[in-house]
Amino acid sequence: MSALQIEGLSKSFGGLRVTANVSLVVELGERRLIIGPNGAGKTTLFNLITGELAPDSGRIALLGHDITHTASRRRAHLGMARTYQIITLFPRDTILRNITLALLGLSPLRWNAFADLSAQRGLAEQAHAALVRVGLDHIAGRPLAQTSYGERRRVEIAMALAQNPKVLLLDEPFAGLSVDERRDVRKLLLAIPREVTVVMIEHNMDVALDLADRITLLHFGEVIVEGTRAEVVANPRTREVYLGA
Amino acid sequence: MLLATLPMWVGNSYYINIASQILIWAVLALALNVLVGYAGLTSLGHAGLFAMGGYTAAMLLANGHNHFIADLVALAVTLATAGIFAVLALRATGIGFLMITLAIGQILWGIAYRWASLTNGDNGINVSTRPEPFGLSLSSAPSFYYATLVVFLVAVATMAVFVRSPFGASLTGTRDQARRMTALGYNVWLIRFLAILFSGFWSGVAGLLFIYYNQFISPQVVALTTSAEALLMVISGGSGTLLGPIVGAAIVVIMKNVVSAYIERWNLVLGVIFILIISFMPEGLVPGSVRLWRAASQALRGRVAVPAAARQEEPR
Numbered sequence: 001m002s003a004l005q006i007e008g009l010s011k012s013f014g015g016l017r018v019t020a021n022v023s024l025v026v027e028l029g030e031r032r033l034i035i036g037p038n039g040a041g042k043t044t045l046f047n048l049i050t051g052e053l054a055p056d057s058g059r060i061a062l063l064g065h066d067i068t069h070t071a072s073r074r075r076a077h078l079g080m081a082r083t084y085q086i087i088t089l090f091p092r093d094t095i096l097r098n099i100t101l102a103l104l105g106l107s108p109l110r111w112n113a114f115a116d117l118s119a120q121r122g123l124a125e126q127a128h129a130a131l132v133r134v135g136l137d138h139i140a141g142r143p144l145a146q147t148s149y150g151e152r153r154r155v156e157i158a159m160a161l162a163q164n165p166k167v168l169l170l171d172e173p174f175a176g177l178s179v180d181e182r183r184d185v186r187k188l189l190l191a192i193p194r195e196v197t198v199v200m201i202e203h204n205m206d207v208a209l210d211l212a213d214r215i216t217l218l219h220f221g222e223v224i225v226e227g228t229r230a231e232v233v234a235n236p237r238t239r240e241v242y243l244g245a
Numbered sequence: 246m247l248l249a250t251l252p253m254w255v256g257n258s259y260y261i262n263i264a265s266q267i268l269i270w271a272v273l274a275l276a277l278n279v280l281v282g283y284a285g286l287t288s289l290g291h292a293g294l295f296a297m298g299g300y301t302a303a304m305l306l307a308n309g310h311n312h313f314i315a316d317l318v319a320l321a322v323t324l325a326t327a328g329i330f331a332v333l334a335l336r337a338t339g340i341g342f343l344m345i346t347l348a349i350g351q352i353l354w355g356i357a358y359r360w361a362s363l364t365n366g367d368n369g370i371n372v373s374t375r376p377e378p379f380g381l382s383l384s385s386a387p388s389f390y391y392a393t394l395v396v397f398l399v400a401v402a403t404m405a406v407f408v409r410s411p412f413g414a415s416l417t418g419t420r421d422q423a424r425r426m427t428a429l430g431y432n433v434w435l436i437r438f439l440a441i442l443f444s445g446f447w448s449g450v451a452g453l454l455f456i457y458y459n460q461f462i463s464p465q466v467v468a469l470t471t472s473a474e475a476l477l478m479v480i481s482g483g484s485g486t487l488l489g490p491i492v493g494a495a496i497v498v499i500m501k502n503v504v505s506a507y508i509e510r511w512n513l514v515l516g517v518i519f520i521l522i523i524s525f526m527p528e529g530l531v532p533g534s535v536r537l538w539r540a541a542s543q544a545l546r547g548r549v550a551v552p553a554a555a556r557q558e559e560p561r
Contacts, residue, residue: 050428052428076429082428093421104414105431110431112411113406115410116406120411
């Protein structure tokens with residue numbers, strides 16, 4: 001059983017083929033890096049995997065279950081979590097409340113209209129634990145509007161981690177970060193246990209290279225090269241796509 | 246709240262009746278606020294749900310059914326209408342949602358106005374008696390006021406619990422970041438659907454209070470003006486707060502009844518008040534006043550005690 005198995009996945013917007021017959025298999029516990037220049041279809045691929053977009057053709061299986069036609073919200077319950085390249089958080093709430101919403105999403109408690117949310121000790125403890133993992137617990141009560149961009153990036157990751165996913169999809173977790181902030185995020189990603197399969201998109205190859213076991217290179221929606229880190233770096237097609245040579 | 250139980254000291258039944266009206270409209274405004282303030286869905290069709298409760302009960306009463314049956318059926322019909330309303334309107338959010346609710350409201354108005362064999366058209370329906378819960382007569386102004394107050398307090402308590410609940414958090418989540426909510430495992434559509442049912446239920450309750458207060462209902466109640474007025478109550482008082490819609494209802498009702506006694510063009514006064522509120526407190530009267538009060542007290546404290554430069558940022 002693989003963590004993620006994609007077969008012949010295609011998606012077009014009008015005449016533009018954004019995902020063209022993509023097949024890839026990510027094994028349990030693997031760190032997979034998906035790279036490609038701007039417009040290669042990386043985020044679209046993520047949106048297909050998470051169900052935000054419906055594919056034109058192809059199949060997607062999560063941990064051996066076919067999820068091609070499974071609703072996006074059900075995929076979260078099956079163990080899939082994602083982060084967004086463009087920060088997608090709850091701007092009016094505190095950091096803690098953002099994480100609490102992530103936890104609540106998988107709990108039957110989310111339908112309860114009678115309980116007092118602030119009195120749910122278990123949830124609060126889990127949320128704090130998730131914030132400790134990303135080093136934000138000291139500002140848990142701060143409204144999101146008063147946090148820095150780097151902190152929001154980490155809240156993005158904390159929200160996904162709080163759900164204890166089996167497969168974690170990270171969409172450019174380093175985007176827009178300073179050198180110091182990148183180092184923090186890198187440490188954070190390296191600390192994710194191997195029970196979690198991680199698929200990460202990165203536009204800039206150098207940033208995330210050493211985090212990956214295997215690398216998939218996308219170009220114009222197609223898989224151009226796939227292999228281990230050394231194989232992909234050494235491949236002349238990679239050079240061609242990235243250096244335009 | 247204690248003060249609210251004591252307006253009997255006012256003595257004059259005219260003012261007691263105005264207090265009853267404020268409470269009735271406050272229940273409708275609170276119901277609408279669930280959608281406008283907490284779900285981020287602005288409805289211009291709530292007069293339809295309000296009147297659905299009122300009309301159903303009025304028709305059943307006119308046909309000789311007792312109050313208990315009439316009210317129960319009225320609430321069930323309002324809930325069913327809210328369900329249909331939700332299924333249609335939730336095909337869109339934002340301005341699309343607004344337009345669909347507006348259209349539904351207008352359809353219901355058309356039925357009330359034109360389907361005369363059912364609704365008695367422009368002549369409306371008389372409600373000859375008020376209910377007598379536990380054998381208490383509600384015919385006098387104070388007794389009806391108390392009955393309304395009880396319903397109002399139940400509505401406020403329900404809303405207060407709802408807003409603090411996990412489901413309330415789910416609802417505000419769908420308002421602020423629906424896309425993320427789906428990815429986190431929430432059923433955004435169903436959350437919004439249930440919120441509309443909840444809002445519809447209390448709109449229906451307000452409609453029942455309304456017909457018992459006026460002992461009459463006519464198509465005027467279903468008109469767009471009613472929906473717009475309710476929306477103005479929510480927005481001027483402060484959407485997304487518990488107190489805001491209540492304050493908004495008080496402003497509108499007092500303008501309508503008290504100011505209109507002195508100034509013929511009371512609508513003009515109301516309009517000016519709304520413009521002032523929106524200009525100086527775009528978030529609404531209640532949150533706006535809190536903000537101004539904080540700023541003012543901080544400025545005062547700063548001047549008296551510490552120089553502004555040395556002042557620390559107020560802890561949140």
